[in-house]
Amino acid sequence: MKLAGLAMAAPAAAAQILEQAAAEAMEFTQQAEATSLGSGTLDHLDLAVTEFNRAYSLKPPKAVFDAMMDYRRKVNRLLKAKHTHSQERELLAFAGWLSELLAWLAHDLGDARTGLAFATDAFVHGQQAGHGQLCAWAMDAAASINLYEQRPAKARNAALKGLSEAPAGHPLTVRLHAQAARASAADGDAEGFTTAFHAAQEAHRLLPPRSPRRFGMDVMPLADYALTSYPATSFIWLGQAEKARHHAEHALATYEAAPEASRSPSREAIARIDLAIAHAQLGDPSDAVVLGHRALDSARVVDSVRNRARDLTSFLTRRYPRQSAVEGLREHLAALDTAARPALPAAPSGA
Template identity: 85%
Template sequence: MQEAGKQSSAAHPGPWSAPGGEANVTGTTPSSPVHDVSCGKRLREHALGRAGSPGVVPPELVVAIAVEIETHCGHHRLKCRRLAMAWTVAQAVEAAHDLVERERLPKVGLAERSWKDWEAGHPPSADYQDLLCRLFATDPVQLGFANDYSPRSADPLWNGPKANATLPAGQASASGTSPDTGAEVDETKRRDAVKLAGLALAAPAAAALILEQAAAEAMEFTRQAEATALGSGTLDHLDLAVAEFNHAYSLKPPHLVFDAVLDYRRKVDAMLRGNHTHRQGRELFAFAGWLSELLAWLAHDLGDARTGLAFAADAFTHGQQAGHGQLCAWAMDAAASINLYQHRPAKARQAALKGLTEAPADHPLAVRLHAQAARAAAADGDADGFTTAFQAAEDAYRLLPPRPPRRFGMDIAPLAEYALTSYPATACIWLGQAEAARGHAEHALAVYESAPAASRSPSREAIARIDLALAHAQLGDPDDAVVLGHQALDSARVVDSVLGRAGDLAAFLTRRYPRQAAVEGLRERLTAAAPAARSTPPVVQ
């Protein structure tokens, strides 16, 4: 997950309170050094030893350890809680995703970099604060996200601010900028800072003046670097929106999702043109890329290959700008599928290989891209190329870790499994290997139908039925082929890829069995289904 738009810590102090009562985003006095995480680990081990090394650490002991780490090490309270649990950042993120899944909370796109930003003193949005409070069974004050203005209590983590303390971080103005937003740093002042090199030759009074000017200059440099037009919570909101759009992809009509995603894509483009920090710019480039990657698939579903490929290319470019290799690889996965359905197997193969240069070898996406290359080879009539690439996909599948990574809070391991089951069925159809195609298609259909309701993909099931129908047709059984074709068109999500494959089935049946009335009935139904399924094609202005 990405964090909210950041404010200058000098202008908007965070919710922690130093011993003297002044707000401080790190929870330490300015002169207090922040200790290494190994120090917190040692404190935890000593505390557990004093408690008799319990097998299950009780909540009250976790709180006590967090207090000790805070007092001794000076970390943000969220980090203190994480260290008290003996979690790495990756384990904390995984625990949050597990909580979302276990309690059926709205999907989130939480990532490690966002957690690290929170621990650096940049508060998350209200939705993510609620998730973290659920995770640690506490409240925002105890995690360092808010101030408690009530009279001093017995709470061991209480640090009351002075009566005139400023607002907690995240409650600043919506613009996120200081009042002097248009000020430019004077070039003469910048040159004055260079005079520090000659301090050894300067008189004491002159040296003191130069240092004073340089201090003011450094503060202005910091303010300029953190100046942003993004409101507090903007990036968190985008993170949640992208996760929700991806969750809705298989559940809602593609033309409705396309319109909503395109609106957000335009908004992110406007944000990129506005005032933001370099770090926020990288986050915005990534959001733009993810939205374009989803738009590529939606355009493909709506039957507009040109728009789909344009958005896939845009997603790749923005992924490069964000330094996000996996995003680039996902973009090429979309480009490979779109080219394949446009009967351009060479282009599809190129896209898959390009994506493989960006995808980690032990990631489900690597399995999928190898399988894409195999399917493209089959579409090109290259049986040996199919065998080699599909073997690489199976090898990559064996490299997957026990708990593969998530994408926008969703398990992506099934995407690798689907590629290994459905792609060979389609490939064998194209290679004329009907018996092998039937076996692969039956297996793929069984896998799809046994998936949990929330993970089922109606369009993938429909394509598996069409693959099975084509296998039956090639083996001389047109009646079963027609029945399976009708079942595919009964799908809850008849998108363009389903229509295209159904068209292949109808064309094959017409050539092989031209006098079959059932075949003509399937053709008529397909002709009627196409306009309703495709709905209104996307229009990008």
């Protein structure tokens, strides 16, 4: 009707209509650009998430969790404020990245429920931001948490869900295939493990020469670690001790050879525990106990390390009940368990 009115109007009236339309167009543009975000807010968030990624493996998880939770709440408030559509996508992605790291930290602190809640939050925010890679990282966290909670079917489903979102040719695809393999092993499915692990190896073979980075950090080592440490654990679960020993030694050598900035004390500790269990299965409890103590002396003994150490001490107690050294390892672990409680504050609703 307005178009018809413009066609029938006198030249002077038509000019007035067009002038008013130009003013409205300017208002539309101003509304599209209206934002309450400061000019450096997104840059600040990018820097903060980068620093949190670097701090994850180096600092005590409780301290990092508290600081990161504060930033996650800030991003939540920014999402409720006035911002542009492009700013909203960036804020959604930052919210997701923070929640992905919070999922890992909650897992490290022994709270699987909180960890899975943040993994789900990261996935949903990744979807809203149109960020498939973020969704895949979130499901990588969910797969690990479910494995440690002895829910291999859920772990495998999370890995497959992540693979459906992961970019082709990204090292994360290697890790997710390896997660699916580890979940099959935990379920006693040797054939499923072999199929998924071969898929991980093939994905690794097809990776491009140049590795992508995640907040300034090379992600290729995470794929390499998955091809060494995950099969070590898997072969232990499948009762193939010699293969477990071989992969655990390779994993430990890989971790120890990594640059200092990329070292992960907790992953090294788990590799030592896998090697210890393999030695115990092969009839060498003395080396197993020594490796267990070295793992528990790590600079970062998180819940996953203590969880695997409980597997080691339980096996040693059953297989070698008269070994006094085993009791010393049990006491070492018990002291660390006591020191770790309570670990995680309750997250407020709506976070």
